[in-house]
Amino acid sequence: MMLRRAGIYALLALFAAYFALPLLFMLLNSFKSVAELQRGGFLGWPQAPDLQAWREAWAALGGSFKNSLLLALPVVALSSLLAALNGFVLCKLRFRGSEAVFVLLLVALFLPIKVYLLPLAISLAKLGLAKSLGVLIAIHVIYSLPLALFFRNHYLGFPDELLRAARVDGAGFWALFTRIVLPLSKPVFVVVVILQFTTIWNEYLFGLVFTDRDSRPVTAALAQLGASGEGGVRQYNVEMAAALLAALPTLAVYLLAGRHFTRGLVAGAVKG
């Protein structure tokens, strides 16, 4: 028994090393100077640790954090709620063509969003819309429609008796959806929120194209740091510090959401 526990921990520790190493690496290197990095010190402790890289990273990124939050939070909230609704309707309300809609969404999931860059830009012009955070939010919500599939997948496991029982009790559609279905969707919400938040937070191309300089999200600013052609010297230490800064919110999301996994689904109410 003890051996089994030890074995489990050993295995977990091994994987933990694989997963944790890069982050440690980034952390170490963010405290080095550019000269030290160029001398070939990717590995190894910083010889004269300084916070210069962090200061520069904050200077470059600080202003955009607010923009990223203003972008990510509405998008995540809107798109996940919309996806829950669509997923539920698709799954539980039988109607002709539900299979077709399912496949339409499924295929849409696979299409790379970059393909839509130019047609979107042209549409923006035709509609007379200016670049703004609002436009970007709308675009992201639209292209997150396939998320409904995650909810549909989850709701497939819902027994119909539960829903019928609620209807018999006199619940209309919205009451059914908000009072019964949504609360039981916590695990999917956690998954979808993590996925969405990360995707939106880390997306940079559309963030670059559809906003103007003042409303640019963090990752566009991050991409600014990393890009320099022949002629510019890459400051890896600043890039690493900046990447860590940019990742803090998403890391926080995982810290918080991770706890929800332990609570599990309260499906007992259904079965019992």
Next chain:
Amino acid sequence: MKSYLERWLPQLLLAPSLIVCLLFFYGFMLWTGWISLTRSGMLPSSDFVGLLQYQRLFADERWLGSLGNLARFATLFVIIPLVLGLLLAILLDQKLRAEGALRLIYLHPMALSLIVTGTVWRWLLDPQLGLALGVRELGWTSFRFDWLGDDDLALYTLVIAAVWQISGFVMAVFLAGLRGVDEAIVQAARLDGAEGFTLYRRILLPTLGPSLFSALLVLLPAAIKSFDLVVALTDGGPGHASELPALYMFQMAFERSRLGLGAASAMVLLMMVLSVALPYLYARQRRQRRAG
């Protein structure tokens, strides 16, 4: 009136999303399809040229190579995280004390953008300055890890980084699935004498169907859309040995002023997806017709 609304409720609720989806995903795809039939260079043009771009596409060794790479990459990118994620989920399901910390460690890579992931792994896998150097310094002086510069093996560096990034998420999906099983069922099984391995095999794993589907919903599209990781880690190199179709598409459309060619490659990707999705739909419909 109320019953009329009730009858058409599903369609009414879905309609806005559906219309938007049709327009923004497929309408634009049609536009892309149209562009793929024109001589569009830097900006869209209406110079119709038929299937010329497709001919050029399939005469390009670079494109053909990227398709082969996608096949290899996608296979590993799906299988390894599924296996690793499941293993970690099962291990973590053992109600350990360090669960919270371990879960964060496994899950955190997902918080990093793919660009950052690619950049960090490029350093780690650097033949001269990365982990290889560390191993050499520890004593194994003839150790080499030249995958990044190797024509045949560079693709697998992408796998290493991608697996690192996503396995934690797959683990989380499976863990949620495992934890979501009704406690009553588990207790009942335990009372019946099921322990450890058998418990998992008979009771818990079969319930992971939906979780598996969810994981695949994330893994498969990610494999096809892979772009930022390739740019940051190998830039498709050495040469084009680790290039993936999404990179080719973007480069042709935006860096080479060959919008028509880029559009053609996007259409080919779409057709590839359809060629898997449509038989899947057909199989589902047949199963349903037979069942119902």
Next chain:
Amino acid sequence: MSRLLMALFGVLPLLAAAQPLDFLHWWTSGSEAQTLAELRQTARAAGVPWQESPVAGAVNANTLLKTRFLSGHPPALAQLDKAVAVWGEAVPLADLSEVAQGWRQVLPTVIAAELQYQGRTVAVPINVHRLNTLWSNLALLQRHGLEVPRTWEAFFAAGDRLKAAGVIPLAIGGSVGQKFSVFADVVLGQGGPQFFRRALVQGDAALLAGPEMLQMLRDFKRVKAYTDAGQAGRDWSVATALVIQGRAAMQLTGDWANGEFLKAGRVAGRDYDCTTAPGHGALHYFEFDRILFFKPASAQQADEQKRLAAALMQPADSTRFARIKGGIPVRVDADLAGFNACARRSHQDFKAGSANGSLTLALGAQLPEATHGAYRDVISAFWASDRMTAEQAQQRLLKASRVID
């Protein structure tokens, strides 16, 4: 093709009357950002209202530029790294001919020509970078009894000796650009500027398919043997660091490397040298930073653009840009006070090359993107692959020269 755009574009002029000139660029860090600051200063001094749209990364910037045209809000100016014709064919450009009249006297013909589209001047040059420099660690070479190689045979011989002694003969970065530089250096060094122009720029099939090109491809691949395995993904400045530290002996890259040597406190002529690539003699192969002016949205903007263009070409300003950026001034009559030895030598060759017609502009600035990209694909694949033969590479090069869209 561009009729759609011209139509879209025609709507805007009324809106932009009072707006500052918007400059889209990718000079967001380091010496580039400092140079931008200088540009800003010049604009302010000339009383031109000025606004910036920084986008890091030339690719992102170009993408953004395209989407801005498509969405109807183009900038007034943009940094340009392609042939002027690439944009000229797609969008309307400004006409700076009025202020550009004296430029032909002070600019090399090659540059003046590249600033024009359909007979009108549409762009302003900022700075010149020499591309065909061979940087060498003199101390290291001397220690092995070698001189800086001036021919490709000497290069290979030196390479053999250095390799045997355990030194990396040639430090190279991981980007395609670095490999393509080496290829261009081989072609120019063995074939000269005329061959280069006819074969690669004009795509002369006979030359491309001929025995000289085959030998050049072979020699190009031969260079790889003198580079090290760590080049994958390596930044060019890290390669320069190898030379500075004495772990590698030479690097073939542009004059921007000079800044790295100077920062490390090295002295030209003593610790390191900046000669031309093997076989080049005094040939000047270069790229130049430039700003493209788009059709102004109003008469007022047109006026501002012209004032800006004139201000940017003033001798003092023009020289200042080059000094901060680390290149050499575009004007042949520039005063080189404050420039280091390498830059002075470069400018001398620049002037001489302009006078005798051997001054050669980078391929990327002369070819359509598709062709240039196709060449790069071939060279990149050839360098990387152990299986591709020079003959196969030659066939692909020929195919690449015919890529037009």
